[in-house]
Structures are given as structure tokens and as C-alpha cells.
Amino acid sequence: MHPRLAAIEETLLMGPGPSCVPPQVYEAIAASTIGHMDPRFVEVMDEVKVFLQKLLNTSNKLTIPMSGTGSAGMETCFVNLVDPGDSVLVLMNGVFGKRMADVATRLGAKVDTLEFEWGTPVIVDDVKKKLDSAKYTIVAIVHAETSTGVCNPVAEVGSLLAGTDSLYLVDTVTSLGGIPVEMDAWGIDALYSGTQKCLSCPPGLAPVSFSEKALGKLGSRKNKVPNWYLDLTMITQYWEGRKRVYHHTAPVNMIYALHQALALILDEGLENVYRRHMENHQALAAGLEEMGLSLLVKPESRLPMLNAVCIPEDVDDAGVRSALLNEHRIEIGAGLGPLAGKVWRIGLMGHTARRESVDRLCDALKSVLN
């Protein structure tokens, strides 16, 4: 007999995602698979849309989970909105801003970037100068830069774009469910997220929302969306209306899982969820400081759900991470790009953001470092 995967030992997931999955979500994913056109499933889909609208603070009708991980959400936003030759400005201070620029370039956009030092936030005054000097079809930013632990000023950049023709495209993969996201109030036109960060669902879905202005751009395309699978003009016919049209088979059980994960967040209350993330982040920061460790990002720009910890000179980066995993069953993340070998990334996302996670990690890290 082949071994059963159920025997995989649980790990405390304190990296940059995936995060710990609560038992109710595992139960939801194990419910009976029904047909993707079954009216009972359509009801679940409709509820998921409403739950997402609440979490995003948006009245956008087109608010749905795409099949695929967070990167599929990124691709969805760009592939539906970029016409070849469109000018795109990417505000870049980490890996995911870089990935946005790559995606937009592949679609034939004229991509301009405004770069900021990794570990520091986007500077609004610099963005203002840039926008005064040139016009862009799309301006893109990452809310929570998971590669550095920096929170970018999404609301402030949104104010700069208010009343202009530019579309505002925002990555909320790591922020959604951990800090407030105000899609409509911040003037965001296209937004994507992912299930495996603060939503505490296994990886596999990418919530996406488009404003009326973004839908206008989509509707005025001269050519078909150059990607069949992610084409929102077709996918909306499955997710909206009285009669649903098959596009691709929805990942039925993943949508059950997202439904349950969103219900848990809404039941706890958004303010309580955000406070829980902040309080556990503060407890972690205090615990790390007590051990003589420091955080990369200045306090005013820190993300509660992603803590970039400077690795002391004489410490073996990979050795510590594998000791945590093998001896303590705790996963933390490595640094990426210019921060490889310089920081650890400790996640407190969703169901992971609990006091017992903070205490277990601090105890384990103390014992490994000694």
C-alpha cells in the first residue's frame, strides 16, 4: 500500500505563506464535491462574492475568486487591462513589484518603474513628481510587500490618482485579512489577492475585484484578452447572472474552503481580526528584541503579518531554519533577492496570528540560537 498523506505531521507555518489552516476550513474542503453548475453550488459562489465584497469594502459587482494562486490574480489584472503599447508605472520596492513589471512587460506594455530601497516604503512625494511628468494607463503597487515586510501607502497614492484617467492596480495578497483594505475609499480599480496568506485557506484561489472604470477599459478592448483561461469577459458569465455559462470547471472544494475561511473572518469581526494581528506582531517584536534581534523595517512601516528579522553576523541562516523545521516543526521564511542570507521572514498570517505561535517560536528560536 502506498503511504497515506494524512500522516504528514502538522507544521506551525510561520513563513511568508502558506499560513496555518483552521480546522473548520479543513472540514469544509472535505465536504461532498457537487457539480459546478449545481444550483446549490451557485448559492455558495454567490455568498463568496458577498463575503469578499465585505472584506474588500467594495460594491464592485465583479468580485470573484480566480482559479489559481495569488500570481494568477496578478496575471488576471494585467492580462485583462493591458493593451499592447499601454503605459504602466510600477512602484517597486521588493520581489512582487518586480514580478508585476515582468508580467506587464510580457503583455507588450511600455513599463516604467519607480524604485525604492528594499525595506523602505514607496515615497508619495516621489510618486507625485513622476505622475506630474508623465501619464500612465495603469499605476500598480503592492500593499504588503511580503519580500521585505513593508506596508506601502496605498491610500495616499490612490489620492494622487483620483480624478485622473489612470487605472489603479493593487496587490493585496498578503494584506487582505490582516490589515484594513478599503478598495472603494482608496480609489482602487483592479485588485487581487490570494487565499494562503491572511485568509488562512490552502493555496489555490485568487480573489479579484474590478471597478466600473476597470470594466470600462476591459469593455473597450480592441482585441480579445490574450489569455483564454483568465479572460474575465467569459468568466463573468459563469459567476454572474441568472443563467450561468460553463467556462472551466470551478475548483469546487477550494471554493467551499474559501467560503468557510471568509465566514470565520467576518464572524470574528474585521476590527478584532486586525487587532489580533497587531497584538501578536507587537508580542513577537518584543520577544525578538529581548533575544537581541532587530527588525529590518522602521516601526511606522512594519506589516503586522510579515516580520523581516535581521540575521546576526555569526549565525547560520539555513542552519537555524532547518533546525526550527526539523526539531521544532516550525517553518519560517528565508530572505529573497538582495535580502537573501540577511533576513528571516516570520509570518503571523491569519490563523497563525495567535499568542501560542509567538510563544512557541520565541522558545524554539532561543533554544536553536544557544
Ligand SMILES: *Cc1c(COP(=O)(O)O)cnc(C)c1O
Ligand atoms: C505570495 C504573494 C504573491 C504570489 O502569490 P502565489 O500564491 O505565490 O502565487 C503575490 N504578491 C504578494 C505580495 C505575495 O505575498
